[in-house]
Amino acid sequence: MGSSHPKPEFDSPWRQLDWNQRGKIEAQLKDFQLKTPNVSHLRILLCGQVGAGKSSFINSVESAFENQITVRAGEASCAGKSFTKRYRTYKIKNGSSGTLPFVFNDVMGLEQDGILTEDIISAMLGHVKEGYEFNPHKPLAEIDVDYNSQPSLDDKAHCLVSVVPANVISRMDESVMEKMNTVSQRANDIGIPHLILMTKVDEACPLVKEDLKKIYTSRKIKEKMVECSNKIEAPMKSIFPVKNYSEESDTNDLVDIIILSAVEHIVNAAHDYVSYL
Numbered sequence: 001m002g003s004s005h006p007k008p009e010f011d012s013p014w015r016q017l018d019w020n021q022r023g024k025i026e027a028q029l030k031d032f033q034l035k036t037p038n039v040s041h042l043r044i045l046l047c048g049q050v051g052a053g054k055s056s057f058i059n060s061v062e063s064a065f066e067n068q069i070t071v072r073a074g075e076a077s078c079a080g081k082s083f084t085k086r087y088r089t090y091k092i093k094n095g096s097s098g099t100l101p102f103v104f105n106d107v108m109g110l111e112q113d114g115i116l117t118e119d120i121i122s123a124m125l126g127h128v129k130e131g132y133e134f135n136p137h138k139p140l141a142e143i144d145v146d147y148n149s150q151p152s153l154d155d156k157a158h159c160l161v162s163v164v165p166a167n168v169i170s171r172m173d174e175s176v177m178e179k180m181n182t183v184s185q186r187a188n189d190i191g192i193p194h195l196i197l198m199t200k201v202d203e204a205c206p207l208v209k210e211d212l213k214k215i216y217t218s219r220k221i222k223e224k225m226v227e228c229s230n231k232i233e234a235p236m237k238s239i240f241p242v243k244n245y246s247e248e249s250d251t252n253d254l255v256d257i258i259i260l261s262a263v264e265h266i267v268n269a270a271h272d273y274v275s276y277l
């Protein structure tokens with residue numbers, strides 16, 4: 001092939017993912033314990049446009065831990081309206097013995113007519129009470145009953161995760177990007193880590209769709225990550241390409257490994273943050 005047609009696949013992966021270590025990653029997460037007496041769980045805030053795969057990611061994490069497909073966080077069956085309107089915390093079960101020491105929050109999509117930037121920031125700072133229904137036309141105000149004026153460390157987010165689908169990065173809405181960048185800038189000012197989940201890698205690259213193990217050898221995925229890095233102004237190392245469970249009826253090791261290793265990085269970043277508070 002000539003230089004105008006670069007090979008669609010690199011000879012070796014540019015990031016390592018051990019495809020035999022599903023059990024090890026899972027065990028590490030299940031055994032993970034917080035070393036901070038003032039925080040009882042790590043709170044991970046997911047944001048992104050409607051249809052980005054936020055709910056699917058939460059469900060995929062739960063599915064990986066439960067060894068079966070679960071659909072607790074409402075997933076949209078078709079693109080369009082934002083399914084999630086209420087602020088909800090998702091805990092993940094740890095066998096029959098309790099829950100894992102990290103939780104996820106899913107907010108309404110941030111497209112036009114979606115969640116307001118100030119509301120995502122309020123959620124990040126712990127001001128939004130559980131169950132609050134976001135209003136795209138009016139931000140949560142200090143006088144509202146759903147406003148938590150004295151959030152504890154547990155109420156605050158310890159990691160901000162932007163969820164961006166690999167197959168729409170090139171044509172992502174300017175307003176979505178702007179909201180995302182405003183929120184991540186704020187996170188950065190406070191010191192809250194910001195990571196990016198680049199979802200739907202299967203939709204972005206046929207090689208990966210066919211064989212998930214090619215996620216880090218696919219030129220297309222690397223290109224998408226670079227594009228993501230430029231648009232969201234985040235370093236490559238903070239971007240995690242993932243494939244969520246979407247149409248599968250059973251879990252499998254490859255998806256589990258991709259999902260769990262992303263969770264591991266998110267949890268470590270959140271833990272680092274609370275460790276130095």
Ligand SMILES: Nc1nc2c(ncn2[C@@H]2O[C@H](COP(=O)(O)OP(=O)(O)O)[C@@H](O)[C@H]2O)c(=O)[nH]1
Binds near residue numbers: 049055056109244
């Ligand atoms: N092929 C594929 N589909 C996905 C992936 N993640 C999510 N989806 C699908 O995208 C649609 C929107 O996902 P959803 O989780 O509801 O997005 P949310 O609005 O961000 O919560 C659903 O039909 C999902 O099944 C992925 O990684 N690959």
Ligand SMILES: [Mg+2]
Binds near residue numbers: 054056075084
């Ligand atoms: Mg959702």
